[in-house]
Amino acid sequence: MDFFTAQDHARRKTGQLVVLLIAAVIALIAVTTVVIAIVIHFMRDDRGSVTADSLLAALSPELVAVVALGVVAFVSIGGLFKRSQLRRGGGKVVAEALGGREINPNTENANERRILNVVEEMAIASGMPVPSVYLLQETGINAFAAGFDTSDAVIGITQGAINHLSREELQGVVAHEFSHILHGDMRLISVLHGVLLIGLLGYILLRSTTSRGRSVRRNNQNNKGAVVVLALGVALAVIGYAGTFFGNWIKAAVSRQREYLADASAVQYTRNPNGIGQALIKIGSHAQGARIEASQASEYSHLFFGQGMKLGFTRLLATHPPIRQRITRVLPHWNGEFNASFSAPAVSDVANAGDQSAVGFADIPSAHSSAATMTGASAQAAIASMGQPGPRHLANAKATLDALPARIRRASQDPYAVRALMYALLLSQHIEVRKQQLASLQQVALPDVYREVMSHAGEVLMLRDPLRLPLMELALPALKNLSVDQATHFRQCMVELINADSQVSLFEWTLYHWLVHHMGLGKKDSGPAVRKLSDLQPECQLLLNVLARAGQSDPDKVNAALDAAEKELPFALSAKSEVPDIKSLGPAVSRLRRLRPQQKPAVLQAMARCIEHSGLIKPAEAELFRVIADMLECPMPPLLIEG
Structure with missing residues (x-):
């Protein structure tokens, strides 16, 4: 699906x-x-x-x-x-109602660091912001995903899970929970x-x-x-009791099939049925199983990875399928023993040898080499992989995290340094403009944060373009921990940096609006997703016009890009020669968020045609393409090198 x-x-x-x-x-x-x-x-x-x-x-x-x-x-x-x-x-x-505490992004606890790394890799591979991770002091092996959308989603994990599951098994469980997030099951x-x-x-x-x-x-x-x-x-x-019965009956009626889908998605993401399969086997063999003892566990029972509540006299109200059925679906040759060590061949070993999605880690070309180029096939593959990233995306995420300088990665988890990193990303490559920005920032930023900016600016300015968006994604959990006053001040400082030269560059718009969107600093559009594409023609035209100019300035090439995009739309793009007002793009994207799910592919395909028409996709185009898709609630995996 x-x-x-x-x-x-x-x-x-x-x-x-x-x-x-x-x-x-x-x-x-x-x-x-x-x-x-x-x-x-x-x-x-x-x-x-x-x-x-x-x-x-x-x-x-x-x-x-x-x-x-x-x-x-x-x-x-x-x-x-x-x-x-x-x-x-x-x-x-939800996490706090269940007694969870947020795992500090810069924790030094080995088990906590391991689950954070798994979540970071899965988030970057799937193209969604890195969610906060909450730890429940429960001995049962369980996990959950909760939130209203990808911007405010969290992953919950029990102490029993991080104590008893291997990294491979945690990856399978986390992939299962990401499926729930990406498929909209949390609402x-x-x-x-x-x-x-x-x-x-x-x-x-x-x-x-x-x-x-x-x-x-x-x-x-x-x-x-x-x-x-x-x-x-x-x-x-x-x-x-009648209210409880009906509520639990409804939960059970809609939850069980979603669990099967999430299990299948976890196998597809990792190409490794052993991860989630062995996690389920350990639940079956564990004395506490997947039991959650929190007082409000029954209210959120349909969110858990495993059956968190003890079943009564009937399975009619079970929110999860029987564990044996779940195991045999992902491990068809399972011997039925919960105490036995069972290993199935990875999907990549039994898949068609020509299947590119089964490429091993070592066979993936570096996405960060100077010779690396992305083509039109890269954009189409990314669209096809939405909601179902594969092992190549996981490998790319791991390579991306490894490519980030260790000092910057540590700084992305510190509440002071993380703000400095975002400020440094906004600094211009032009010395004179940068001097203006730093002088303006010094007047408004906290002294400690400003010192961190000066400490990290050089390294951030040297970052290659493909690493900027992953750094933003990695920084999000620490930024979300800012108080209301700190977040408001953070936003004011970004505005000062952007306005220092009286211009708004495409990357400045991208970083600012992406952070405002995911940190909840702007007004959320609460309208239902019921709009048709034909109702939002001006917004679509503005978006594509901006995107066409992200890759080239020559008017003929801009028009060629828009002509290519137009073929994916049910209407013609007029006024192609007009230079768009980038400040109007934010409200336009907000309105496009209300498109029906089945109307959004046309917009994404038009965007893809727009950036791929020349045969090559520049990093800035890929970056804007993915950020806009994410803001449209269509998280897109990284664009990989095809060939």
């Missing part, structure tokens, strides 16, 4: 989820109405006996209307609250929260009312109030 089909499938699944949610709400209204009618009967009848006539007498259209309004309001408010909470706080809201939380909230409220009120009921009975055995209180407790229990 390609990226756009998967995204559209996730959107349709959300639609199916809403249908199931409506059915659950109707059932809850029926249950609640009957229960309240019974409680009303007990309050009216001293004998406490329930007959069909007395129950029908308690039921009325007014009661049904009031209950329906109350349940719908409660479910809607609960869902909207969770959606708002996720949009404001991102995946860290199901907010839709379910309203129904689950009923169960949670019922549980809380049940405890308080039953406690009160026992107290009343001790004081007066014949007190009618005791009967009413206990009846209310039972009512709340029934409603609460």
Whole structure:
């Protein structure tokens, strides 16, 4: 399943989820109405006996209307609250609710450093910003991905997982979680929260009312109030359990197939079924399994890598397929023993020898050599690999991280030095302009940060172009840890650097808007993704005009690039000779984010045609191409050298 089909499938699944949610709400209204009618009967009848006539007498259209309004309001408010909470706080809201703590990007703990390296490699390979990683002090072997989109996603990992899993196995688990992020599975939380909230409220009120009921009975055995209180407790229990049942049933109905898809994607990403397969085998052999003990684990059970909650008398509510079925799907020749060491051949060993996606690490040409060139095939391969990076992308990510100077890589994880690195990336290669920028920065930057700029500027200015975007991706977790005041000041300093020469270069726009987008410093477009490409013709034209001028200045070549792009669009590009206003590009991209998933491939293909028309793709073109794709919520793997 390609990226756009998967995204559209996730959107349709959300639609199916809403249908199931409506059915659950109707059932809850029926249950609640009957229960309240019974409680009303007990309050009216001293004998406490329930007959069909007395129950029908308690039921009325007014009661049904009031209950329906109350349940719908409660479910809607609960869902909207969770959606708002996720949009404001991102995946860290979930991670912290489960008791997780963020792993410091510059940790020296070997196990923590290992999982961070795995996550960094997978993020750079898939073309998405590096997510923060949270550690749960749980002995079970488990992990999760949470967030509203790629900008605020986090990866959670248990202590049991990093203690017991090898690097290869961690890579399989992390690849599985990245599949959930890239395929849009994380957004199901907010839709379910309203129904689950009923169960949670019922549980809380049940405890308080039953406690009160026992107290009343001790004081007066014949007190009618005791009967009413206990009846209310039972009512709340029934409603609460019904809410919990329906919520868990819906989660199970939509989650199991997504787990199979994520398992298959993990194998595709790594070309190594042993990684995820052995991780599942270790879960099966581990005393604690994948169990999560956190108090709110049931609410987020569908996010976990393994079945985090103990199953009751039925598998109807299981959010994950049986572990044996998952293992046999990725390791068909598994011997069925959880305590046995089983190894399957890597996919690359059994794949067609001519399959380029199975190229080994040592066979990949360096993406950073001076002779390296990217062609049109590079752009098309990157589009085809969206949401499903392969071993070449993982190898490229590892090579990229190794190519970054160790001192710069360490600085990208320090809260002071990371800001200095971003400032240094904005420094001009022209000495006079750079002097103006540094003089302006010295007036506004923190003294410690400015000293870091002067310390790292020379090394950053010498960075080759293909390393700039990976450095930005690597720096993001540390930048997200800035306080609101620090982040605001960081943004002001970037603006000072950009405006020092009264011009905005293409890279300045790229770095600034990418960071503002992923750090949540700008206003998020909260509109639904329902727009058609024909509705956004001016925005598309502006984007392509900017991109065409990124690779050449000759008017004829610019027009040739736009002519090539036009062939992928359902409309003609007019006013090709106009010089675009780059400051208008930000709002245009924001509006293009609202395109339907199946409308976005045309934009990406037009962008690809625009940068590949000359036969070669320059690093600046590839950089802008990938950044725009990422801002359109289409994270694209690095463009590799084809041939």
